[in-house]
Amino acid sequence: MIEVAIVGAGPAGSYCAYKLAENTIYPHIFDYSHPREKPCGGLVYVGAQxxxxxxxxxxxxxxxxxxxxxxxxxxxxVVIGFRKGKLMGFSRLKFDRYLLDMAVNEGANLVEEKVIGLERKYGWWKIRTPKQSYAVKTVIGADGVNSMIRRKISSSLSKMDKGICFGYFAKGLENEDITIKFLPDIKGYIWIIPRGDDTSIGVGSAEIRHGHELKKELDSFINSFCPQAEKISEW
Incomplete structure (x- = not known):
């Protein structure tokens, strides 16, 4: 029987696995897709550091x-300065890979399978993947906003708790400042976050009904504020 299973190998799941392994509890991390790039600015705030x-x-x-x-x-x-520390911008692919490698190198076990089922069985959990089933004492859900673990043991997040985003990865803005532009008619904002090798330019809103307008807002902003941006991929 597996002592601890962590579903999800993003930053939360990987770091949790690392800390457990550091304390001689060697979890199994279930994730079939990480590490990967994702629609995210990749900004790490001073407080997190x-x-x-x-x-x-x-x-x-x-x-x-x-x-x-x-x-x-x-x-x-308005330009805001930080006296203690600096803001950091990362590619999520590279950032997530580093954290997952930390966990595995410390002794965590990576199971590259998708969890498709979870059941409670007489004081233990049964995790099911397309390949097989696993008996587990403790399950930790770290599988994101659409968490299957959350749906099984509680409920899905409501639309009020979710948002929508759209954006690009681009070249040509690596020396730009981190920029946040708040939208005038939608509860949301546009961001420019250099990440070292490239830059994330995106827009996000908590008002899902305005999703079709976000791309127009972002493209208009890029054309006027940073026309030198060379888009290399869209998400």
Whole structure:
């Protein structure tokens, strides 16, 4: 029987696995897709670095900025400086791979299978994948906003708790400041986050009904604010 199973090998699941293994509890991490790139700015805030000091020395290509430019819905710019530490921008593919490697190197076991079922069985859990079933004492769900584990033991998140985003990875903006532009008519914002080798340019909103308008807002912003951006992929 498996002592601990972690479903999801993103940052939360991988770091949890690393800390467990560091304390001689060697979990099994179930994930068939990580590490991967994903629609995410990849920004690591100063406060997170204080909580997890290893981030300050992580050997992964990234950007560092001591300021951030905020643009109000009316177009006013405000530059915010950080006295302690710097903001860091990462590729999620490279960042997630590093954390997963940390966990595996410490002794965690990676099971590259998709969890498709979870049942409670007389004081233990039965995890089911397309290949086989596993008996598990403790299950930790770290499988994201659409978590299957959450749906099985509680309920799905409501639409009010979700958002929508759209964006590009681009070249030509690696020396730009981290920029956040708040939208005038939608509860959301556009971001520019250099990540070392490229830049994430995206837009997100908690108002899912405005999803069709977000791409127009983002493309208009890019054309006027950073026309030099060379889009290399879309998400």
């Amino acid at each position: 204080e909580l997890f000091p290893f981030l300050k020395m992580i050997p992964v290509p990234h950007s560092e900025r001591s300021t951030m430019t905020m643009i109000t819905p009316s177009g006013r710019k």
